[in-house]
Amino acid sequence: MGGTFDPIHYGHLFIAECSRHKFNLSKVLFIPSGRPVHKKRLDIQPPERRLEMTRLAVEANPNFELSTIEIDRPGPTYTVDTLEILHNLNAFTQEYFFITGADAIMEILTWKDVDKVLELCQFIAVTRPGHSLDGINKVLDSLLEVQRSRFHIYETVGILVSSTEIRERVSMNEPIRYLVPDNVEKYISANGLYK
Ligand code: ATP
Numbered sequence: 001m002g003g004t005f006d007p008i009h010y011g012h013l014f015i016a017e018c019s020r021h022k023f024n025l026s027k028v029l030f031i032p033s034g035r036p037v038h039k040k041r042l043d044i045q046p047p048e049r050r051l052e053m054t055r056l057a058v059e060a061n062p063n064f065e066l067s068t069i070e071i072d073r074p075g076p077t078y079t080v081d082t083l084e085i086l087h088n089l090n091a092f093t094q095e096y097f098f099i100t101g102a103d104a105i106m107e108i109l110t111w112k113d114v115d116k117v118l119e120l121c122q123f124i125a126v127t128r129p130g131h132s133l134d135g136i137n138k139v140l141d142s143l144l145e146v147q148r149s150r151f152h153i154y155e156t157v158g159i160l161v162s163s164t165e166i167r168e169r170v171s172m173n174e175p176i177r178y179l180v181p182d183n184v185e186k187y188i189s190a191n192g193l194y195k
């Protein structure tokens with residue numbers, strides 16, 4: 001599961017856990033992005049901070065793991081490179097599923113080397129409130145069957161939270177407790193993030 005994770009919140013953790021269960025995944029790797037190619041926001045927190053918050057958020061779940069693979073790599077982040085590195089690390093013995101919310105899934109078709117990306121992993125598109133899965137089905141139906149079969153739509157309980165909402169709430173001194181794990185909330189407040 002990739003993301004900017006600025007900060008990580010229960011929406012991320014929930015879709016990761018649900019997908020792991022539904023698709024029988026052995027574990028979920030959380031991969032905070034280095035320099036996201038598609039993110040236009042300039043005041044994004046430095047990688048070390050997003051990494052630390054992700055570490056704190058996943059530590060309580062033995063099936064979750066943090067990966068620094070994108071942050072450690074210089075230059076812009078391309079998923080195709082990440083997937084090739086992951087496959088090479090285990091000699092192509094593992095199958096990978098990329099977990100995304102319904103809002104992010106369609107961007108994939110614009111990614112670098114999308115054909116290669118679809119060979120290297122399958123995609124799980126999970127319910128996100130405010131983003132219809134119907135439209136996604138239409139777009140997917142226009143793909144070739146080999147590509148179509150690499151996408152899985154997964155409808156589950158929608159969690160209405162975003163990192164944008166968290167950042168705004170912190171800046172307005174509104175509570176974020178129960179939207180992010182306690183240790184992430186403490187990290188944000190101890191380091192004065194998003195003020
Ligand atoms: P921002 O508001 O800064 O864009 P975000 O909450 O969308 O942050 P990202 O790091 O952009 O979080 O998202 C990483 C992945 O998690 C994306 O695939 C996104 O679709 C998914 N995601 C984030 N929040 C939710 C949610 N509440 N429900 C379902 N999917 C989510």
Ligand code: MG
Nearest residue numbers: 103104162163
């Ligand atoms: Mg987002």
